[in-house]
Amino acid sequence: MIYKAVEDKIIMTEQESFNIEQILECGQCFRFEKLGEMYYKIVACKKELFIRQTADRVEFFPCDKYDFENIWIEYFDLNRDYQKIKNTLSKRDSVLAEAIKYGSGIRLLNQEPWECLLSFIISQNNNIPRIKGIIRAMADTYGENGAFPTLEEIEKATVDELFELRMGFRAKYIYDAIQKVKSGKVDLEALFEINAEEAREKLMLIKGVGPKVADCVLLFSLKKKEVFPTDVWVKRVMSYFYFNNEETDINAIHKYASKNWGEYAGFAQQYLFYYARSLKIGTK
């Protein structure tokens, strides 16, 4: 990867495995807006960032070298060798090879745990346009300049006030997440230091955080790349391709993923999820 600063932009070239559309639309994040073909705006890490990709380059703006090196390289996981991951996984089975071919520009973002946690609590039993709308409403109401609210900015919110943002029954879950983090019962930063299993248990102390939401937070923000968040889509695609289209319980799926994909299970999940959704596997 090569990058240079030009005016208010960072121009990145010779970057393998980077497709901005696939990265943002593969279901791992919610604060993005499509402005045109391969042209997006995201809000993350308290910044608004535009990203435009053409055949030979990716432009990030407004962005200087400092922010690129200190925020976005990490956020977009640019130091990781995806070619190696894709080669390894593709050799394991042909289904995954096909999924990887389809979503070859996917990367796993390293999001902020706090935002990731609240966002995936909102996501349960919900659809994407609504999820995005509720998160935006939280940001507009409590955050600074449309950025996702910090704990300090949102900690005084009552359940009733949260409910007014149209998040429904999830308002009490968001409230509980705020209280547990505020009190230190759940120390998000400390979760980086412990293993996935222990971190999952901690996250599930929060009301409204079950196995699926916890695994999303672990994978998308706490760098536990071996976890395999299993939602309805992943369940469908796993059942369809690996379990002879039979009703499959979550434990069997986790076991299969762990055994076959090990430390790369999280990446496999993302390729399969994107593949399944695009093909609408399992839906009528």
Next chain:
DNA sequence: GCCCAGGCACTCA
């Protein structure tokens, strides 16, 4: 109008 959407908590055997 009904149904469902990237789960979860709660209840009851």
Next chain:
DNA sequence: TGAGTGCCTGGG
């Protein structure tokens, strides 16, 4: 402990 059921809301 495991299966069944209800949940806010708004878009199709």
